[in-house]
Amino acid sequence: MSSYLERIHTSRRTLIKNSTVCGLAAIAGNVFLPFTSFSPARAATEQTASLDKVVWGACSVNCGSRCALRFHVRNDEIYWVETDNTGLDEYGNHQVRACLRGRSIRRRINHPDRLKYPMKRVGRRGEGKFERISWDEALDTIASSIKKVKKEYGNEAIYLNFSTGVIGGNITYSEPFDSLFARLMNCYGGFLRYHGDYSNGQINTAMEYTYGQDIGNSMSDVENTRLLVMFGNNPAETRMSGGGVTYYLEQAREKSNAKMIVIDPRYTDTAAGREDEWIPIRPGTDAALAASLAWVLITENLVDQNFLDRYCVGYDEKTLPDGAPPNGHYKAYILGYGEDNTAKTPEWGEGITSVPAEKIIKLAREIGAAKPAFICQGWGPQRQANGELNARAIAMLAILTGNVGIHGGNSGSRESSYIMPIERIPVFENPVTTSIPCFKWADAVDHGTEMTELKDGVRGKSRLDVPIKFIWNRAGNMLINQHGDINRTHEILSDENKCEMIVVSEIFMTASAKYADILIPDLMSIEQEDFMPNEYAGNMGYIIHVQPATSAKFERKPIYWTVSEIAKRLGNDIYQKFTEGRTQEQWLEFLYAKMRTDDPSLPSYKEFREMGIYKQKDPAGHLVAFKEFREDPVNNPLSTPSGKIEIYSERLAELAQKWELMDDEVISPLPVYASTFDGWDAPERKSF
C-alpha cells in the first residue's frame, strides 16, 4: 500500500477517532461544565446522531468531473450532503470537492416529480399521456417488442440512443456502447451501432486524422509552461469540480505563472479577471484566425522547421506526399500560392474573425516566442458545421511551433487527464457491424434504407438494410430536447408506423420521456452500489465506491435488475449469459478482483469500501501527449498511415473525392478555413 494511501487512512481513522472523543466530551461537557445546562433531549439527539450513517456517493452528471459526495443518512433519508473529506487542502493531495449541483442532489433524489412507477403511453406519441402499469407488463411489452423487431427486421433495426445522464459508473453507466443493455443485446444478436458523439465527434475525428488519436497534455502540466492559449475552452463553466480541470488550471498556473490568453466569443468564467488577455472572435472562424497566425509565424521565421521536417507530413514541398497536387502543402495555402491563391494575412484574418490585425500579429509573436506554449481548445470551436477544420487548424499552431510531445506544450487539442482504469462488465462483441453517425439516428428512423456510406457516413455496409424500429433510450434527453431540429424530430417520432417501440428509462418526465411507449423509473446511481472513476481532472485519478444512500423508494428499480428481467423474458440462456449468475454486488467484487490483478497496489475490496474514495497520482508525473513519438519517432510512430503528424492527409484527400457532400460541407486534406451554411457570413445571418 502506498504511503499516500496510508496517509488517507491515518487521517480518516484519526478523524473518526477524534470526533468520537469530541462527541463524548461534548456530552460530558453538558453534565459537568457550568456554562451549559444539561438537556436530556439534546443528549438523546446526540445519541441518535451517533447512530446515523455516512455513505459515500458520487455525482454522475456528465460535466466531465465526478465528484465525491458523502451522505449523512437518518431514517433512510439523506439529511445532509457534504463532499470529499480525505486528503488535505493542498494541491496534489487535494479533496475532490463537489460543486453546487452535486451538493444539491437531495433536491433531485427526493423531488416530488421523480418517476415512481412503470407507465405506458395512452395518448398520441409525444403528447405526454401515460397510465401506470405493473413491472411485469412493462417488461413483457419490452421483451416481446424486441423479439418482434428482431424477427421482422433483424437486429440492425434495434438502436441504443446516445445518452450521458449517468456517466462514470460501472453498473449504472448510461453511454450505450458500454451499457448493460448493450451487453444484453449482444447476447441476443446485436444492435445498430453508432460512431462519433454529440460532445466531441468532430475534434476526435480531426485529431485521429492528424495524430492517429485525440489526446492532450494534462492540465497539471501547465506547471511547466510559459504561455497558455485557450481556444473556446471553458472549464470554469463545464468542468467545475474541486478536483477537476479548473482547479488544476488555477493551481498549475500559480506554480508556473504562465500567461493565459482566452479566445472565445464570450467573456467566460474561465477568464473572469484571471486571464491576461481575452480575445473575442466571431463563432466558427477559428480556422481563419489560426491561418493568419500561421502566416505571421511563417513569414517571421518563428516556425520550428526541424520539427516540421522530422515529425510531420505536408508542411512544405519536402514532405508533401507524392499523390498531392503541386503546391498542395500547408505553407503554400498560408502564403497564397496554393489552390485559392489567397495569402492568409492578418488583414485577411481580421475580415473574417473580427480580431484586429495588430492583435493577430502580437499573438503570433507571443506564441512563437514562448517556449514552451500550451495551446489547447475546448469543444466549442468544433461544435459547428465544418468543425473538424477548426479543430485541425488550431492544432496547427502547436505543430508549427514544435510544442507537441513535450512538457508544458500540448497537441493543440483539449487537455487530457490521468484516469484510474476500472474494469467494466464486459459487453461482448456486437454481431451487427453496421454503424451510423450518432447524430443521424432520426434519419435512420425516417428513411434508413436510403442512408448510404458516401452520402450519410454509414459504415460496415454501403447502405442500411432496415430503418430503426426499436429505440432504447436510458438517461438521455436526446430524443428531443438535446437533439437538433426538434420540430422535424417530433414529426418523425410521432409517426408510429416508423419507429414501433420507444423505451425510456428516466428519473424525471423529460421532454424525451414524453415520446416513450414504455417509461420505466430508474434508481439513481447514488441509490445503489457502484464504482465511479474520475474523468477530466489532472494528474490525480480516483475511484469512488458508491454505496446505496437510501433504499429504493416506490417501484424504482436498479438498471441491472431491469435489464436482467428483460433478459429472462428473452430466454433462460440469454438470462444466464447476461448475469453469469452474479448479483450486482457480486459483479462489483468480481470486477474489482480483476482490477487488483492488474494493479496490486489497490487496497483490498473491504478496505476500498471503507475508504469510499481511493486516489492515485499519475506515476509519470504529468501526462504528455505523444511523448514517446517525440523522443523516438522511428521506433514509436503514430498510428496515422505515415506514422507521422499528417498536416496533409491523403485519407482526407480521398474522402473529399469520393463523398457526396451537401452544399458548403468541406472535406479538405489541409486544415483550411471554409465558411459554412450556419457560419457568421451565411445569408440567413447577414439579414440580421
Ligand SMILES: Nc1nc2c(c(=O)[nH]1)N[C@H]1C(S)=C(S)[C@@H](COP(=O)(O)OP(=O)(O)OC[C@H]3O[C@@H](n4cnc5c(=O)[nH]c(N)nc54)[C@H](O)[C@@H]3O)O[C@H]1N2
Ligand atoms: N455546467 C455544465 N457543464 C457541462 C455541461 C453542461 O450542460 N453544463 N455539459 C457537459 C458536456 S456533455 C460537454 S460535451 C461539455 C462541453 O463543454 P465545452 O466543450 O467546453 O463546450 P461549450 O461550453 O459549448 O463551449 C466551450 C467554449 O467555447 C466557446 N465557443 C463556442 N463557439 C466558439 C467558436 O467558434 N470559437 C471559439 N474560440 N470559442 C467558441 C463557448 O463560448 C464556450 O465558452 O461540457 C460538460 N460540462
Ligand SMILES: Nc1nc2c(c(=O)[nH]1)N[C@H]1C(S)=C(S)[C@@H](COP(=O)(O)OP(=O)(O)OC[C@H]3O[C@@H](n4cnc5c(=O)[nH]c(N)nc54)[C@H](O)[C@@H]3O)O[C@H]1N2
Ligand atoms: N443545443 C444544444 N444541444 C446539445 C448540446 C449543446 O451544446 N447545445 N450539447 C450536446 C451534448 S455535447 C450532449 S453530451 C448532450 C447531453 O444530453 P443528455 O445525454 O440528454 O444529458 P443530460 O441532459 O445531462 O441527461 C440526460 C437525462 O439523464 C437523466 N438521468 C440522470 N440520472 C439518471 C439515472 O440515474 N437514471 C436514468 N435513467 N436517468 C437519469 C436526467 O434526468 C436527464 O434527463 O446534449 C447535446 N445537445
Ligand code: SF4
Ligand atoms: S463538478 Fe460536475 S461531477 Fe462535480 S458535483 Fe458538479 S456537476 Fe457533479
Ligand SMILES: [Mo]
Ligand atoms: Mo457532451
